[in-house]
Amino acid sequence: ATGPVAVPDRPPGGGAQADGISLVAGVRANRPSVRTVVLAEKDDPRRAALALQAGACGWVAKDCSLQRLLAVIRGVLRDETHLPPALLTGVLREMLADRKHRSESEQLVESLTPREREVLRCMVAGLGRKAVAERLFLSPHTVRTHMQNVLGKLDVHSTLAAVALARRAGVGPADPKVDQEPGPDLGDVVERGSQLA
Secondary structure, three states: OOOOEEEEOOOOOOHHHOOHHHHHHHHHHHOOOOOEEEEEOOOOHHHHHHHHHHOOOEEEEOOOOHHHHHHHHHHHHOOOOEOOHHHHHHHHHHHHHHHHHHHHHHHHHHOOOHHHHHHHHHHHOOOOHHHHHHHHOOOHHHHHHHHHHHHHHHOOOOHHHHHHHHHHOOOOOOOOOOOOOOOOOHHHHHHHHHHHO
């Protein structure tokens, strides 16, 4: 097993773009066997919950003692998750609230018809009305009606809000369109033809 990696919550000199939680998610995606511990500037239940959801195994204050840091690392090596006890209630509250919002969002998405869900997935993919119409072989007017129905059923007032709700519910973007089988490469045909001559 790979040893844990300590990640600063806000890397120094990284500016507004730097984010330890994104780094944790990247490590988790690319090296799932690597365990991460976030070194936090301050105890923040929301950020700690986000770090755990991103795959962190521990959260400790940056100014903790070396003994505390080593204890957390040893615990992470034993497959334990470490949070300061004072943060635990806040982190659980944050995670339960996220779960509740996700559940509510999922219920709203389930109220959509299959066609409206297709339109929503196209919206999540960033397609405009005309592109959705071409993709689903519908008229732009029909797509507009579906989009209005989606916004109404999701109880939102903009495409952006609908996409955010869809993401919370776990709705991914529509798959890239596959028009048809690619035809032969004309350069290849010309080259083979000249070899026959």
